[in-house]
Amino acid sequence: MTSTRARALRAAAEAVLPSGRSLPGPVWQRRHRAIVLVAALQALALLPLGLALGHGAAHVLALVGAVLLPLAAALPRRWGRAVTSAAATASLFTASAVLVQLTGGLTESHFHFFVMVGVAALYQDWVPFGVGLGIVVVHHGALGTVFPHSVYGHHEAVRNPWRWMLVHAGFVLAASCAHLASWRLNEQQVLHDALTGLANRTQLGEVLDRALGDGDGTAVVLLDLDGFKAVNDARGTRAGDEALRVLAQRLRAGARAGDRVARLEGDEFAVVLAGASGEEAARAAERFLAAVREPIAAGGQQVHLQASAGVADSTTLDGTCPEDATEQLLRNAGLAVQQAKARGGDRAVTYAEAMGQAASERAHLLEDLQGVVERGELEVHYQATVELDGGATEGFEALLRWRHPRRGMVPPLEFVPLAESSGHITAIGAWVLRTATAQAARWSRLRGHPVTIGVNLSAVQLADDAVLDVVAGALRDSGLPPQQLTLEITESLLVDDFTGTATRLERLRDLGVQIAIDDFGTGYSSLSYLRRLPVDIVKIDRSFVSDLAGGGAATTLVATIVELARSLGLDVIAEGVETEQQAGALRALNCGLAQGYLYARPLSAAQIAMPAAASAAAG
Numbered sequence: 080m081t082s083t084r085a086r087a088l089r090a091a092a093e094a095v096l097p098s099g100r101s102l103p104g105p106v107w108q109r110r111h112r113a114i115v116l117v118a119a120l121q122a123l124a125l126l127p128l129g130l131a132l133g134h135g136a137a138h139v140l141a142l143v144g145a146v147l148l149p150l151a152a153a154l155p156r157r158w159g160r161a162v163t164s165a166a167a168t169a170s171l172f173t174a175s176a177v178l179v180q181l182t183g184g185l186t187e188s189h190f191h192f193f194v195m196v197g198v199a200a201l202y203q204d205w206v207p208f209g210v211g212l213g214i215v216v217v218h219h220g221a222l223g224t225v226f227p228h229s230v231y232g233h234h235e236a237v238r239n240p241w242r243w244m245l246v247h248a249g250f251v252l253a254a255s256c257a258h259l260a261s262w263r264l265n266e267q268q269v270l271h272d273a274l275t276g277l278a279n280r281t282q283l284g285e286v287l288d289r290a291l292g293d294g295d296g297t298a299v300v301l302l303d304l305d306g307f308k309a310v311n312d313a314r315g316t317r318a319g320d321e322a323l324r325v326l327a328q329r330l331r332a333g334a335r336a337g338d339r340v341a342r343l344e345g346d347e348f349a350v351v352l353a354g355a356s357g358e359e360a361a362r363a364a365e366r367f368l369a370a371v372r373e374p375i376a377a378g379g380q381q382v383h384l385q386a387s388a389g390v391a392d393s394t395t396l397d398g399t400c401p402e403d404a405t406e407q408l409l410r411n412a413g414l415a416v417q418q419a420k421a422r423g424g425d426r427a428v429t430y431a432e433a434m435g436q437a438a439s440e441r442a443h444l445l446e447d448l449q450g451v452v453e454r455g456e457l458e459v460h461y462q463a464t465v466e467l468d469g470g471a472t473e474g475f476e477a478l479l480r481w482r483h484p485r486r487g488m489v490p491p492l493e494f495v496p497l498a499e500s501s502g503h504i505t506a507i508g509a510w511v512l513r514t515a516t517a518q519a520a521r522w523s524r525l526r527g528h529p530v531t532i533g534v535n536l537s538a539v540q541l542a543d544d545a546v547l548d549v550v551a552g553a554l555r556d557s558g559l560p561p562q563q564l565t566l567e568i569t570e571s572l573l574v575d576d577f578t579g580t581a582t583r584l585e586r587l588r589d590l591g592v593q594i595a596i597d598d599f600g601t602g603y604s605s606l607s608y609l610r611r612l613p614v615d616i617v618k619i620d621r622s623f624v625s626d627l628a629g630g631g632a633a634t635t636l637v638a639t640i641v642e643l644a645r646s647l648g649l650d651v652i653a654e655g656v657e658t659e660q661q662a663g664a665l666r667a668l669n670c671g672l673a674q675g676y677l678y679a680r681p682l683s684a685a686q687i688a689m690p691a692a693a694s695a696a697a698g
Contacts, residue, residue: 318378561591621655
């Protein structure tokens with residue numbers, strides 16, 4: 080309880096008065112080294128200056144020694160910031176006093192004190208200013224009384240040294256206060272988020288550095304709003320900004336005294352819980368999620384939000400270099416957020432070591448994707464599409480495979496999303512198109528009749544206008560007639576940009592190719608979309624096919640899709656057919672085509688046998 084109260088009081092004090100502890104460790108160290116260097120150079124410069132002004136060597140060396148002496152306490156690492164900054168500042172202001180003494184109280188020499196105020200301001204702390212002010216008082220007051228002609232160069236100051244000490248001390252104090260005010264302004268502009276007034280990423284890093292340095296245990300909760308872009312799109316950015324401001328107030332109100340709430344970027348927030356365990360942070364995360372779920376009045380309407388939360392605490396940092404601890408803790412919480420989103424969002428997930436291992440594996444896999452086409456590691460396997468009545472092969476679907484030299488066969492679900500997010504899918508997708516169309520053209524020649532081929536297009540490919548040239552080039556180079564190529568897109572691509580997607584599909588269809596909607600029924604589109612899309616084929620998702628044996632809703636949905644497709648003149652392919660019972664149910668529903676292990680597994684081109692007569696004729 081005592082430590083918690085102490086942290087709360089310290090946080091309150093830092094909110095009112097800036098402290099050198101607010102500087103990140105590396106920043107403070109760089110500034111301290113620069114100030115020590117300035118102090119040392121000043122001391123060395125005083126030696127030739129004193130000799131040039133006619134002072135004895137012993138006298139000058141003694142004064143230079145007085146300047147260098149405090150630096151002994153500024154160098155060792157065992158002292159804290161307060162001691163080392165005070166020692167360096169003492170050297171700076173002692174050099175000012177020595178300069179005044181060497182120049183016989185020359186008025187211009189006194190301005191050196193004010194220059195040192197600016198140098199000491201780099202510490203952004205009260206301690207150096209206090210040391211500097213103390214030296215000014217001693218020098219101008221006590222020494223000015225004992226050795227007035229060495230301190231002051233004019234008669235009035237010699238007669239009233241204490242009065243002039245007050246004048247000089249007042250100027251130094253005013254300069255110090257001016258620097259303190261500038262710190263506060265700088266903190267407001269540099270360390271706070273302009274929209275919400277919360278701490279920003281820079282301040283969050285500083286707070287985490289301090290909390291982790293205290294060694295009492297620290298946890299962080301990251302919050303990433305789910306689908307916030309839809310709020311901006313539907314209500315406008317003004318309503319979105321208002322929602323973020325209200326949410327910031329709720330998070331601040333739900334945090335403990337001494338916790339720090341920050342907005343990192345966009346719709347991402349973070350809370351640092353100093354002295355908290357992982358369990359305490361997990362409970363706090365649930366409170367924050369509940370606060371997010373409460374409706375928000377913005378733009379004259381009710382806005383409903385949800386978030387994914389990631390929790391990580393300092394116990395997950397075993398073996399981490401102290402300089403990297405802050406970044407690692409935030410990275411761990413971010414990985415937990417990704418897991419929360421993968422599980423559907425609107426939940427909190429606590430970081431586990433396996434998440435870090437998985438992220439490391441993904442990073443290595445992403446590196447290996449670079450140049451994967453040139454290295455020849457990719458393969459195309461082909462799964463037959465058959466007629467449900469009779470079982471004749473109507474065509475094939477091209478399926479991408481990666482035979483990694485160390486990992487073996489990498490599942491598409493592992494590397495395709497990485498290829499899409501990194502942009503590698505553009506080159507990979509073009510290679511698949513060229514390979515699959517060339518193979519379909521070869522089979523067509525060998526079999527003596529057209530063989531159709533289906534190739535999947537990712538969202539990244541479809542969003543690029545260059546896809547038209549890629550498809551046209553693959554058809555031209557392979558000699559495959561356009562009507563034998565089917566481009567397959569997933570239903571989810573229709574959600575983000577229906578109009579743009581439909582336009583690009585129409586342009587592709589103008590090339591003569593066919594368009595299929597893959598995994599139909601699993602996305603968010605309406606069946607009525609089929610009337611507005613340039614589509615030739617609908618592929619029923621395997622999840623509905625697997626449920627056909629039980630009848631009920633799955634049968635009704637498949638029957639509806641088949642009937643709608645027939646009314647629109649579309650072909651229907653059922654995916655994932657594995658049993659004769661499923662095939663029979665599909666035949667009863669008048670579904671014409673199917674894919675699945677019941678008929679054929681995905682095979683390499685070399686594993687797919689040619690009909691004997693066609694092969695002989697081709698020879």
